[in-house]
Amino acid sequence: xxxxxxxxxxxxETDSSAxxxxxxxxxxxxxxxxxxxxxxxxxxxxxxxxxxxxxxFRFLHDIITAVISTTGFMNGLYSDAELISDNVKDRDTKIAxxxxxxxxxxxxxxxxxxxxxxxxxxxxxxEKTNEFLQAMAEAIKKKMARKFxxxxxxxxx
Numbered sequence: 730x731x732x733x734x735x736x737x738x739x740x741x742e743t744d745s746s747a748x749x750x751x752x753x754x755x756x757x758x759x760x761x762x763x764x765x766x767x768x769x770x771x772x773x774x775x776x777x778x779x780x781x782x783x784x785x786f787r788f789l790h791d792i793i794t795a796v797i798s799t800t801g802f803m804n805g806l807y808s809d810a811e812l813i814s815d816n817v818k819d820r821d822t823k824i825a826x827x828x829x830x831x832x833x834x835x836x837x838x839x840x841x842x843x844x845x846x847x848x849x850x851x852x853x854x855x856e857k858t859n860e861f862l863q864a865m866a867e868a869i870k871k872k873m874a875r876k877f878x879x880x881x882x883x884x885x886x
Contacts, residue, residue, distance in 0.1 A: 755782050755856055763859045766866035771795045784858050786823050786850055790814050792862065793830050802869045803833055823850045831861060837868035 760781045768776055774791045794812050797803050806829055810816045817826050827846035835842050844861040848854045 755859065759856060759859050763862050766863045767792070770800050770866065770869055772799075781855075781859060781862075783852060783855050784849070784862075785852070786817075786827075787814055789827065789849070789858070790817060792865075793826075796865065796869065800869050802865075803830065806830070806833055820847075820850055830865070834861065834865050834868045837871060838864050840864060 757778075760778055763781055764776045771792055773795060774780070774788055780788045791814070793803065793807075794814075797807075797812070807826070811822075811826055817823055824846040827844075827849060831842055831844055831846060842857075842861055842864055843854075844857040845854065849858050849861075
């Protein structure tokens with residue numbers, strides 16, 4: 730597997746019929762890397778295999794708000810209303826919420842992220858979502874957040 734690439738493995742039925750794969754799951758190493766990278770900054774919500782293998786929006790929202798409160802990274806990027814999960818319920822607001830985080834992490838890391846918030850909200854492409862979470866941990870480590878957060882505050886006006 731090439732560096733930076735995340736492999737998705739297909740689980741297949743064990744019987745002799747030639748059925749299609751029954752579902753996707755991530756390479757356990759991908760989940761392990763995400764947990765190791767982000768676990769330094771996030772205690773709650775717990776970074777379990779189940780949640781990282783198919784991250785629901787609420788889990789991602791909780792991670793982002795935890796990162797903001799524990800590290801200050803992305804502080805000021807969201808309105809107070811957006812930080813309350815009950816206010817981010819419909820598809821469009823979920824996509825907009827995630828897009829802000831993706832844009833910020835991409836700007837800080839200087840990397841192009843493959844995560845597409847619309848796909849993530851639809852429960853698709855968990856490998857790209859894990860790639861984003863790993864990049865978020867990288868952005869926090871770079872300690873570049875404060876410099877870019879001030880820039881975002883100006884743009885938010």
